[in-house]
Amino acid sequence: MALISLRQLLDHAAERGYGVPAFNINNMEQGLAIMKAASKLDAPVILQASRGARSYAGDPMLKAMVTALAEMYPKIPVVLHQDHGNNEATCLTAMQHGFTSVMMDGSLEGDAKTPASYEYNVDITARVTQMAHAVGASVEGELGVLGSLETGEGEKEDGHGFEGRLSEEELLTDPEQAVDFVSKTRVDALAIAMGTSHGAYKFSRKPDGEILAMHVVEAINRKLPNTHLVMHGSSSVPQELQDLFNSFGGEMPQTYGVPVEEIERGIRCGVRKVNIDTDCRLAMTAAFRQIASEKRSEFDPRKFLIPAMDAMEHLVADRFERFGCAGNASKIQPIPLSEMAARYLTGSLYQDSEAA
Numbered sequence: 001m002a003l004i005s006l007r008q009l010l011d012h013a014a015e016r017g018y019g020v021p022a023f024n025i026n027n028m029e030q031g032l033a034i035m036k037a038a039s040k041l042d043a044p045v046i047l048q049a050s051r052g053a054r055s056y057a058g059d060p061m062l063k064a065m066v067t068a069l070a071e072m073y074p075k076i077p078v079v080l081h082q083d084h085g086n087n088e089a090t091c092l093t094a095m096q097h098g099f100t101s102v103m104m105d106g107s108l109e110g111d112a113k114t115p116a117s118y119e120y121n122v123d124i125t126a127r128v129t130q131m132a133h134a135v136g137a138s139v140e141g142e143l144g145v146l147g148s149l150e151t152g153e154g155e156k157e158d159g160h161g162f163e164g165r166l167s168e169e170e171l172l173t174d175p176e177q178a179v180d181f182v183s184k185t186r187v188d189a190l191a192i193a194m195g196t197s198h199g200a201y202k203f204s205r206k207p208d209g210e211i212l213a214m215h216v217v218e219a220i221n222r223k224l225p226n227t228h229l230v231m232h233g234s235s236s237v238p239q240e241l242q243d244l245f246n247s248f249g250g251e252m253p254q255t256y257g258v259p260v261e262e263i264e265r266g267i268r269c270g271v272r273k274v275n276i277d278t279d280c281r282l283a284m285t286a287a288f289r290q291i292a293s294e295k296r297s298e299f300d301p302r303k304f305l306i307p308a309m310d311a312m313e314h315l316v317a318d319r320f321e322r323f324g325c326a327g328n329a330s331k332i333q334p335i336p337l338s339e340m341a342a343r344y345l346t347g348s349l350y351q352d353s354e355a356a
């Protein structure tokens with residue numbers, strides 16, 4: 001199946017009330033694990049590549065890989081999305097390499113570290129949206145800075161994100177400002193800040209409403225019922241994976257992620273895209289550790305990668321099911337990007353983005 005736009009997929013998800021996990025990929029094995037699970041469950045797929053993934057694998061490799069995956073699984077609609085684009089060049093070169101969707105993360109300046117002004121964010125996001133829509137690609141914007149409500153700090157684990165103290169105002173997206181942002185930028189999806197952060201170390205205890213502000217999601221959804229919301233930093237960091245990782249020599253201090261039931265609550269309130277990377281990394285590396293420890297003479301990489309893919313496939317399948325995404329791939333008729341561009345031009349895709 002041809003690649004489709006994020007907007008088409010999230011419109012479908014909104015009509016039918018489900019959420020779509022967006023999994024980060026860097027290599028063939030992650031791509032295969034996701035597509036195998038999707039194909040077994042008839043689930044549409046969002047594959048997203050960070051700037052780090054693009055420099056790790058190279059754009060031609062990523063493009064060839066995703067094209068091949070779409071060919072191998074012709075019944076599964078696939079979105080190829082740029083995760084956390086930091087400027088126009090990142091977003092435009094992604095589209096040149098076949099990405100059908102980009103995130104213009106203007107919550108931070110181009111260095112991906114310094115919190116940006118609201119005006120900067122609106123300006124750069126609106127410009128990228130105008131260019132992307134001209135070719136039928138979709139845009140996700142971000143309002144608010146990801147970070148911890150527990151420590152009041154931005155995240156730093158993945159080497160991007162703000163390192164330092166943030167006010168509660170910066171850490172929580174303001175619903176009124178979200179309305180203004182969506183109407184000025186015309187984004188297709190809006191990532192919001194509500195206490196999640198990237199990586200394994202999100203919370204020091206099982207999160208409650210104090211540190212995982214699901215009420216902010218609900219408030220934004222009340223103001224913007226027709227806007228597709230995006231939750232970043234949404235790995236659950238399952239206890240069993242932490243235990244497996246640690247039981248084979250890993251050293252991961254006890255940590256807590258976003259409980260899947262909180263994500264399900266978000267999906268009932270307009271969350272349509274749920275970003276997951278850490279859980280997939282942990283599933284794979286726990287399997288590597290287990291093989292390395294139990295079969296100490298093993299040196300065929302495939303003997304590590306096959307169980308790692310199986311572990312990731314298992315995790316991915318669970319999220320497709322829990323988010324209600326399973327069973328929907330076959331219900332989607334791909335719309336070519338040229339047709340999406342024509343619809344943006346006539347304005348028909350903008351009418352619904354007005355606030356309630």
Ligand code: G3H
Nearest residue numbers: 050052053084158198277
């Ligand atoms: O945005 C965060 C994702 O987990 C990507 O991480 O930049 O290490 O590829 P990365």
Ligand code: 13P
Nearest residue numbers: 199233234235275277278
């Ligand atoms: P996790 O680190 O929680 O998996 O979040 C990934 C993410 O938000 C990518 O943009």
Ligand code: ZN
Nearest residue numbers: 198232233275
């Ligand atoms: Zn993210």
